[in-house]
Every structure is written in structure tokens, then in C-alpha cells.
Amino acid sequence: MASSNKIDIGGLLAGGRQQMVVDQRVALEPFEGIAFPHPAHVHLEMRASGDVLELAGTLDAGYRAECDRCLTDLDRSIHLEIEEQLDTGPAAQRDPFGPSNVLTGDRLDVKDLASQLVYTAVPLNVLCEPDCKGLCPACGENRNTGACTCDSGENGDEQHG
Numbered sequence: 001m002a003s004s005n006k007i008d009i010g011g012l013l014a015g016g017r018q019q020m021v022v023d024q025r026v027a028l029e030p031f032e033g034i035a036f037p038h039p040a041h042v043h044l045e046m047r048a049s050g051d052v053l054e055l056a057g058t059l060d061a062g063y064r065a066e067c068d069r070c071l072t073d074l075d076r077s078i079h080l081e082i083e084e085q086l087d088t089g090p091a092a093q094r095d096p097f098g099p100s101n102v103l104t105g106d107r108l109d110v111k112d113l114a115s116q117l118v119y120t121a122v123p124l125n126v127l128c129e130p131d132c133k134g135l136c137p138a139c140g141e142n143r144n145t146g147a148c149t150c151d152s153g154e155n156g157d158e159q160h161g
Helices: 089-092 111-121
Strands: 006-008 018-027 040-049 051-068 071-085 107-109
Touching: 018 111, 040 111, 051 111, 071 111, 089 111, 107 111
Parallel strands: none
Antiparallel strands: 006 107, 018 040, 040 051, 051 071
């Protein structure tokens, strides 16, 4: 149900309400080899000030990925503090790369907002540990679990013929 993640903020923008609170679970689509097995939790407090929608809150999500060096499966979590100001004008909403692209008229797409925030916050290189030794290029042994037994040696620095 994609429509359940679109919030009507018309009353807030028209000045009929001073504040609006959103507390939702939002399913995120896989992105660049990263899976989100459980819905993200989004908590937002929204206020309108002129043509600006102010968002403050938190986003918590868990993700599953492989270590980029040793291919170990990882489960990680991410916590984001949200402080956004969105231009509610029609020109800003039409910019597909602008921050206000999560607005369509008087509707805020919470799923789109959460997706954009999480996708930009997940690290480009996911590692099991900062000093992950990776796989031996010759035999494929995970160097974090012990020394490989191929004739390249423990470091895998020698050439194989």
C-alpha cells in the first residue's frame, strides 16, 4: 500500500494546524546490494512557516549487506537525526533532484523521504571491521579467520603461476 506512506499536509501548509506528528514504519526497497529486511521507523514533527515545511525527528533502520573485502554477511543498523527544510512551492517540487521532490502538492511521501535519507547515509564501502584483511586473491580463503594454505603465503603477496 504505497498510498499509506503519503501524508496529507494541506491543513498544516494552510495554517490550520501548528504542528503535525508522523510516526510510521516504512518498508525500504533494496539498494546497491543492501537489503532492508524490516521496515524503517520514521518519527517526524512537522511545522510550516510560509513556503517552508520544517521536519525534525529520527529515522531508524536495519540493513543487511556483505563485507566488501571478505564477503561476510553483516547486519547493521543506522540512526539518523532528521532536520530538513523543504520548499513547498510548485517549482521546487518539480525539481527531480531537489530536496522537495518528496512533496506532491499537499502530500509528503514519507517512504520516498526515508529512502533518500537512508540511501545517502549507508556507507559506500561496508566492512565487517575497519581492518578487515579480505580474501586471499589466490585461494579465496578469508584472511580474518586464519592463514590461507596456498603457496602465496599468509599475505597473498607472491605471484601465482
